[in-house]
Amino acid sequence: MRLKILLAFTAVAGLTACAQAATPAPKTDEEKALYSLGVASGRDLQGFSLTPQELEMVKAGFTDGIRDTGKLKPDEMNAVLPKLQELYKTRMEANAKREKEAGAAYLVKAAAEKGATKTASGLVYRELKAGTGAAPKPEDVVKVHYEGKFPSGKVFDSSVERKEPASFPLNGVIPCWTEGVGLMKVGGxxxxxxxxxxxxGEEGRPPQMPGGATLVFEVELLEIENPQAAAAQAAPAAPAQ
Structure with missing residues (x-):
């Protein structure tokens, strides 16, 4: 069963690579659904940081699987599963190291910006607009608009884009948010x-959130809500713990 899952996973990832290289953009709903399946599976392989040559090998395995012309027997493929797991672990660790080094440089730059403050925990806080309302406590439920991005500028989450603010208990999100939003006032x-x-942390939440990543958020504190009222809402979740 384990081997079947791995082969199916690799096959779909190979299909994604082929689609990106050789096929036009999907047009029908069926094409879009299949393409989305491939993209989602391909993203799960991002941690491998495949070279072009390695990607070709994955594509070859996919093709052989479809044609039932595999060059390895099932027991041979089972035998190399530990190597695949080792490869994934090694590359994820290398990716996390690169992310951490790049993030450290970005933190230094961010802390040097006018109006920025680096707290004892390592958070770099910079007020963009002063609030005039109350400041939330950790046990409060807050409503915010936010945009999250990597130091590269790539946006990974945005309530602004969704046009729907998020509500959450301040002590139920990542420590950076608990501390940072706690420094704000409503309207800020x-x-x-x-x-x-x-x-x-070091592990991240692959594939969307790489290990060792420094994250940059712009947050607007809209209000401090009644906890019971907020619990009844179905707003998108903010960065969870």
Whole structure:
């Protein structure tokens, strides 16, 4: 069963690579559904950081699987599963190291910006717009608009784009948010630059959130809500613990 799952996973990832290289953009709903399946599966392989040559090998395995012309027997493929797991672990660790090094440089730069403050925990906080309301306590439920991005500028989450603010208990999210939003007042807007140990740590949450990643958030504190009222809402979740 384990081998079948792995082969299916690899096959779909190979299909994604082929689709990106050789096929036009999907048009029909069926094509879009199949393409989305491939993209989702391909993203799960991002941690391998495949070279072009390795990607070709994955594509070859996919093709052989479809044609039932595999060059390895099932027991041979089972035998190399530990190697695949070792490869994944090694590359994820290398990726996390690179992310952490790049993030450390970004944190230094962010802390040097006018108006920025680096707290004892390592959070870099910069007020973008002063609030005039109350400041939330950790046990409060807050409503915010936010945009999260990597130091590269790539956006990974945005309630602004969804056009729907998020509500959550302040002590139920990543430490960076608990501390950073706690420094704000209602009506205010701030930038939070979060080192990995205040976000998702060395492991991250692949594939969307790589290990060791420094995260940059722009947060607007809209209001402090009644906890019971907030619990009844179905707003998108903010960065969870």
């Amino acid at each position: 807007k701030a930038q939070l630059v979060c080192p990995p140990d205040l976000a998702y």
